[in-house]
Amino acid sequence: MRGPKRSRTTWIVLAVAFAAVVWSLDGTGVSVANLAAGWEGARDIFSGLFPPELDGELLQAVGRAALETLQISIAALFFGTIGGLVLAVLMAGNIGAPRWLSGGARLIATVCRSVPELLWALVFVAVVGLGPAAGVYAISLHAAGLLAKLVSEQLEAVDPAPVEAMRMTGASKLATGLLAVIPQARNNIASLVLYQWECNIRSSAIIGFVGAGGIGQALGISMRLFRYQELATLMIALLLLVVAVDQISRFLRRRMGAATR
Structure with missing residues (x-):
């Protein structure tokens, strides 16, 4: 009986962890669309870093x-x-x-x-x-x-x-x-x-x-x-x-x- 009970507990923990991750991603607005929308601004910054100043x-x-x-x-x-x-x-x-x-x-x-x-x-x-x-x-x-x-x-x-x-x-x-x-x-x-x-x-x-x-x-x-x-x-x-x-x-x-x- 201990085996099935432990297995159910593991699945419950994984389900709760997955739900917490989904909830956190939704609440913080993390998405690929956000990264894609801001890529142009990031590209301008990265392009401005090169070449480094060596004065x-x-x-x-x-x-x-x-x-x-x-x-x-x-x-x-x-x-x-x-x-x-x-x-x-x-x-x-x-x-x-x-x-x-x-x-x-x-x-x-x-x-x-x-x-x-x-x-x-x-x-x-x-x-x-x-x-x-x-x-x-x-x-x-x-x-x-x-x-x-x-x-x-x-x-x-x-x-x-x-x-x-x-x-x-x-x-x-x-x-x-x-x-x-x-x-x-x-x-x-x-x-x-x-x-x-x-x-x-x-x-x-x-x-x-x-x-x-x-x-x-x-x-x-x-x-x-x-x-x-x-x-x-x-x-x-x-x-x-x-x-x-x-x-x-x-x-x-x-x-x-x-x-x-």
């Missing part, structure tokens, strides 16, 4: 913007990782933090990751003004909330046997967490941190549109002034930056023993 002065400015984007991503990773790890340790159930403390940490993490980086950037632009500092603060908060959730799940997924063995010896919660929980999850945690670095690069490009520095700010100016060849150069620089960070992350993950190809 020496522009390339120097693009290089400075790329370096600023890299600085934003690294600084935000530093603050986000510290905040995320602290929150994750407090949130993880097998660490055993007091309920009021773990609940507070979970609330803070939820707020940090629920607010998009773009909104955080608008807040910090109003607080500290235009520039990369606002981008660092904005990305740091979102990264801390996201890492807190993902890292706490990694901590809770470790093998419970060493944890219980240490507790049976009378070890404190702090010692158990430091010696039995975190060492088991450290490679996965490091991989998550490296992936967050890649996300920070992309996020810094987005929040730059509201004046938070980096390539994103230059992209926003080029788009508003319809400088499409300059925009193409900036897009290529951003692509190269993302690829470089991705390769560095893959190299570091391989060094840590992660199975990357």
Whole structure:
């Protein structure tokens, strides 16, 4: 009886999922006709991107913007990782933090990751003004909330046997967490941190549109002034930056023993 019942449940889930997709497509107005109707405008934009602008002065400015984007991503990773790890340790159930403390940490993490980086950037632009500092603060908060959730799940997924063995010896919660929980999850945690670095690069490009520095700010100016060849150069620089960070992350993950190809 279990087989037919499971089969019916699967079909019901698939039917509900299909209905949700159809409902979403209808509500958002997604259709091939819309794409076809706007193709001419898109073609004008794409044709304006070529050839990219390769003026020496522009390339120097693009290089400075790329370096600023890299600085934003690294600084935000530093603050986000510290905040995320602290929150994750407090949130993880097998660490055993007091309920009021773990609940507070979970609330803070939820707020940090629920607010998009773009909104955080608008807040910090109003607080500290235009520039990369606002981008660092904005990305740091979102990264801390996201890492807190993902890292706490990694901590809770470790093998419970060493944890219980240490507790049976009378070890404190702090010692158990430091010696039995975190060492088991450290490679996965490091991989998550490296992936967050890649996300920070992309996020810094987005929040730059509201004046938070980096390539994103230059992209926003080029788009508003319809400088499409300059925009193409900036897009290529951003692509190269993302690829470089991705390769560095893959190299570091391989060094840590992660199975990357």
